[in-house]
Amino acid sequence: MISEPELDGAWESARPAEVAQEEAAPARRPVRPWQWVVASAVATSALWVGGLYASGGPPAAEPEVRYAVTDDLCRQFGAPALGRAAGGFTDATSNETGRHPAMDWASCSYEGDGPDGISLMVLVELHKKTDPGPEFALGSYYERILGADAAWEEMPGLGEQALVRSSEAGESLELRVRDGGAVFSFEVMSFGRSEEQPGPAGDGAPTPDQDALTAAAVEDARALMAALRKR
Template sequence: MITEPELDGEWESARPAEVVQDTAVRGAPAPRRPWQWVAAAVVATSALWAGGLYAVGDRTAGPEIRYRVTDDLCAQFKAPALDGLLGGLPNAASEEGSRHPALDWARCSRRSGRPDSGRSFETMALVELHKKTDPAAEFALDTPVSRWFAPSGGEWESVPGLGEEALVTSPGEETGTGLRLRVRDGGAVFTVDVYAYESRGEGGPDLPADSLPRPDRDALVAAAVEDARALMTALRTS
């Protein structure tokens, strides 16, 4: 067994004077060795570090995952409310998007099927599943696409009772009918867009007057909210 070397000879001369003195006085309490103080400091530092790491871990924890993303999003995004309001959206196309440790996403678009009409509509649903960082901080930020819906700096309006946070905006009169609805719930962000396209014949004149009607904005928002809620229900996992 390796023990402390006997403190005599040159070892004795290397000892602090107070330690030598204490050794010569029998019955006096032995001084605490320096490593005991070091050990105590290490324990205290470790406790503080662990506590700090725990706190940081809370702040950087991933968002709650309550939904799934599927390859065929159109199977879940039927959009019956918008379909009825916009005169039918029979042409559907899914985009499976991508799967990544940080983000999954998928998209579905549905378009009206009347090429002879002077107006056509398209709705598009995008589902993003953020798995590493909480999307709450950036959720309400403006984007170039959002500015298309509100080119004059229109404000987002809050939509109560839909996810943790929901916002809607729509274009000015010069841009036509449409809207963007965004919903955040846990790590998931749902976006429902509605676009209107005005069509003209080959020679430039407007097509027949039996074009699809321009829907009332409130009715359009209500339909988009209903279809977004149905999509969230279809993709909900917990």
């Protein structure tokens, strides 16, 4: 039986001399896996430091969240000022709520029974990881895809930043307030007098006064922020 060394020798003698000499040269020391890890860490650190200098400082800290919400926002908040403007809300329904490491949210829908047919949607978002400030004026995803016929206007003295806008026809009003990582959104819709409501045919209810609605929305925003603020 031929042993392995004999096989190796036979094979070496059967190959061209230059090939055997070339392969007989000392092999380069293989790179250990941990060396790649160290090299990668050094490169990553260099890139991080370069990005740090380019951006002027470390990544922004998480926003301060000064509020908390429960799953039943309607129980916490009754929107009294807008309720008076709507002639009273006959129904309040808590909608989708959620808890996530990045954001908590809760919402409530209110339906009025007054002649103006006013309804209200309130949404509270508590951003816990990223500052909502840079994108605040862009509104929600649905606002961006549906568009709007009016630009946002600043509303001073409410949270860190507050914006308000109303439609040209006066049938809608939106108020958004940002305070730290919290964003409070109010959307008021007026549908006018329906055919089933009492009144002469064709006698539509007048468009609600926008200044009065804005004042009511601001009052309710203050009340909501006070109700949800952490003690």
